[in-house]
Amino acid sequence: MESLSAGAVKAKAKSLGFHKLGIAPASALDQDVEHLRRWLDLGYAADMDWMHDSRRQDIRQVLPDVKSVIVVAMNYNSIQATETHGDAKISRYAQGRDYHKVLGKPLHHFARWIDEQVPGTTSRSYVDTGPIQEKAWAQAAGIGWIGKNACLITLEYGSWVFLGEVLTTLQLTPDLPHSNYCGTCTRCLTACPTQAIVKPKIIDSRRCLAYQTIENRSKELPSEIVESQNNWVVGCDLCQTCCPYNQRAERQGNFTDIIDFEPRTPWPDLSLEKLAEISDEQFDLWTRGSAIRRVKAQGLRRNAAAVLKFLHTKHSSHNQKGAK
Numbered sequence: 001m002e003s004l005s006a007g008a009v010k011a012k013a014k015s016l017g018f019h020k021l022g023i024a025p026a027s028a029l030d031q032d033v034e035h036l037r038r039w040l041d042l043g044y045a046a047d048m049d050w051m052h053d054s055r056r057q058d059i060r061q062v063l064p065d066v067k068s069v070i071v072v073a074m075n076y077n078s079i080q081a082t083e084t085h086g087d088a089k090i091s092r093y094a095q096g097r098d099y100h101k102v103l104g105k106p107l108h109h110f111a112r113w114i115d116e117q118v119p120g121t122t123s124r125s126y127v128d129t130g131p132i133q134e135k136a137w138a139q140a141a142g143i144g145w146i147g148k149n150a151c152l153i154t155l156e157y158g159s160w161v162f163l164g165e166v167l168t169t170l171q172l173t174p175d176l177p178h179s180n181y182c183g184t185c186t187r188c189l190t191a192c193p194t195q196a197i198v199k200p201k202i203i204d205s206r207r208c209l210a211y212q213t214i215e216n217r218s219k220e221l222p223s224e225i226v227e228s229q230n231n232w233v234v235g236c237d238l239c240q241t242c243c244p245y246n247q248r249a250e251r252q253g254n255f256t257d258i259i260d261f262e263p264r265t266p267w268p269d270l271s272l273e274k275l276a277e278i279s280d281e282q283f284d285l286w287t288r289g290s291a292i293r294r295v296k297a298q299g300l301r302r303n304a305a306a307v308l309k310f311l312h313t314k315h316s317s318h319n320q321k322g323a324k
């Protein structure tokens with residue numbers, strides 16, 4: 001029996017700084033697990049073994065007796081965001097304070113608040129910190145839709161939103177799932193430099209610059225990736241900057257009001273040369289509280305060195321051709 005209104009839950013989320021909130025019934029994805037299984041079977045998760053955790057396919061394994069999934073979204077697009085830092089490109093999600101920290105604390109507080117309002121309730125919060133299909137839940141909760149670029153897009157902020165959830169044993173009145181507004185647009189499919197969007201909504205991580213620059217732990221990046229790296233050293237935003245919904249959000253001035261998401265110094269004026277030689281100590285100092293920490297010092301050096309080596313080889317072969 002619901003003893004806390006969906007309206008009260010939404011008002012509380014707003015007071016905690018979240019820009020959007022939606023509620024899905026815990027059964028919402030029961031028919032949807034096949035897509036994730038197929039994605040895993042096709043090898044699209046690359047070596048992200050944690051994606052195979054069986055709980056990801058059944059929310060009740062995460063919280064038995066869960067009745068509702070509350071999804072929140074926070075706009076992170078700063079008016080000061082710029083992809084280029086010196087000649088190195090860092091994607092927008094990584095430019096401010098680590099989103100796990102920014103969303104994590106208020107979301108934890110939110111879950112505790114729900115449990116206090118309705119004694120006997122159990123609620124747990126996650127920000128990419130558990131085996132939860134966050135985008136699929138966000139779509140089911142009416143926050144936005146999963147676009148052809150495989151990102152969750154909101155009408156107000158485009159896809160520049162981070163997602164978080166509270167799983168609760170409390171029954172709440174759910175919202176309707178969001179409709180898809182991609183229509184006939186295919187801009188992101190064309191914009192992806194590595195054809196990582198193998199079909200609308202489906203990413204082959206092995207081909208994705210975001211996976212390769214952030215998650216891949218091997219010593220060298222694959223050569224076909226380096227050819228298309230185009231100075232990206234942390235993530236990639238190309239399938240998002242081309243999206244008309246992101247462009248519209250910017251035209252409408254829908255930038256974040258969260259100070260923590262403003263780009264941090266010293267990132268604005270870094271060069272590939274500096275990054276290719278960044279020491280472990282310097283990396284540690286510069287990435288405190290930043291999501292870039294996940295890349296690790298060795299990964300950042302590898303990513304920057306790969307671009308430099310590629311540019312150098314291209315330049316030399318161009319010069320050789322010119323001399324003939």
Ligand code: B12
Binds near residue numbers: 032036129134135149
């Ligand atoms: C693994 C992962 C990645 C992987 C794989 C990306 C991917 N799209 O799956 C890699 C490392 C490549 C990656 C990259 C990025 N990531 Co990431 N990532 C995740 C993570 C941990 C899991 C995503 C997942 O479950 N993928 C598996 C696929 C199968 O699931 P899915 O895409 O949701 O697909 C569902 C539907 O599309 C549907 N479906 C699939 N196929 C089909 C076909 C049909 C016909 C139908 C009807 C339905 C359907 O079913 C699927 C399952 O329900 C989430 C956090 C989380 N816990 O959810 C963050 C998350 C998705 N990432 C995030 C971010 C910010 C990024 C980057 C933008 C970072 C960057 N700038 O470099 C890029 C974006 C790349 C892209 N275009 O997707 C944010 C996205 C926010 C948003 N607005 O969407 C998340 C939600 C983290 C967060 N808490 O905010 N990421």
Ligand code: SF4
Binds near residue numbers: 237
């Ligand atoms: S993040 Fe970059 S490489 Fe990955 S799908 Fe988007 S455009 Fe392609």
Ligand code: SF4
Binds near residue numbers: 181184
């Ligand atoms: S670029 Fe077009 S097709 Fe791609 S996600 Fe945006 S609206 Fe959808």
